[in-house]
Amino acid sequence: MPTFDNPAADAAEAEQALRGLAHATRRIEDPSQIYGVLGSLSQATASLSQALHQLGSYHDRHGARADATIVDPRQSGAAYRVSWDLHRAGEMLASIQKAIDSAHQSEATIVYQPPAPAARTSRAHDGLSL
Template identity: 55%
Template sequence: MPTFKDPVADADELREAVRGLAHATRTIDDPTAVYAVLGSISSALASLSQSLHQLGEFHDGPTRKQAWMNGDAHAGRAASYRESWELHRAAEMIHQVAECVDRAHEIEATIAYDIADYPSLAPVPRPLPDRGLSL
């Protein structure tokens, strides 16, 4: 359950949730689930992009001036700048990936599946009730 306050705990939960999704999508028993899964992935990617930008912004601010490496403030500021650059760059890449997933989600909305191809979705034949009539 997300805390909305503890980034370390929430990042750990994200890791486990994505790992679980990777296992769960090895086989798809219900093709109609793909639409919902893509919608959730799209939303998650948007939040991930936002999180990476926010982490980058952390290094854009006063933290950069306070960073140091082995007692060298110049090296610390340079490292903070490089980290910020990489985080913003990754956030933009994730944003582009999210746009691709959004398009796939839109296309998935136009696809219909024949339930005859998926026995787990076919209606279950039910026996007719015995009404005590015999021939």
């Protein structure tokens, strides 16, 4: 369950959930689930984009913090580079979300036929005789 206040724990849980999804989608048993999966992935992508922008904004506000220890003095601009990369990744995810949304809308137009029921064989007897 998400904590909504512990980003490290929630990120670890999201990682495991996505790993599980990657395994679960290796074989699609019920294609009618694809529409819902795409909707969930679209929302998840939007949330991930938002989280990356928020992490980037933290670095924007605290780029030259007095309480941060810079391991290598040549890396004094590290917070700004982190911010740039996070905002860039957030924008990339926004584009990805649009592509997922397009696929989601197209998926809505596909009707999957239910699998054919297994053929029942009718036998007058079970092959035994007395």
